């Protein structure tokens with residue numbers, strides 16, 4: 001923790017050295033994409049993409065799960081984030097990025113006992129709802145990729161997503177990131193469920 005505090009303490013010095021880049025952030029944000037990924041500490045969107053402050057709007061959840069569009073009386077933070085990105089910020093692309101060694105997808109595949117973590121159990125059960133295609137437990141990459149595609153399907157159930165797809169102003173993308181090599185594979189819709197290295 002101490003190193004984190006120390007960095008935060010001296011961060012204004014870094015900002016002052018790059019004042020022009022940061023000062024314009026006070027004028028607002030026009031991020032290029034909504035980046036949906038896992039909360040996993042090994043996945044750092046700005047490192048992967050080289051995004052500067054203001055370029056990526058982020059939604060991070062356990063297992064990069066996108067919950068179904070909620071009923072009016074049961075709002076979710078995830079839906080609010082997605083709606084804001086699309087309707088207010090007018091992002092043009094949504095990237096759902098799964099990753100290697102994902103604890104959440106691994107737990108789903110293995111059917112782990114999550115009784116000590118009921119919130120995690122409910123989140124995985126409710127949000128996947130049997131939509132993750134069955135996969136060999138030894139094929140975690142394949143399962144993570146199928147899981148990312150399933151989240152794109154869920155996104156298509158959001159009114160704001162449907163509208164923007166209908167008018168051709170939104171792209172949906174599924175990525176797979178390897179935490180130990182840094183490699184990124186992307187879904188190639190023309191090749192079914194296949195992912196290919198960038």
Ligand SMILES: [Zn+2]
Pocket residue numbers: 038039040062063064099101102103104105
């Ligand atoms: Zn994960």
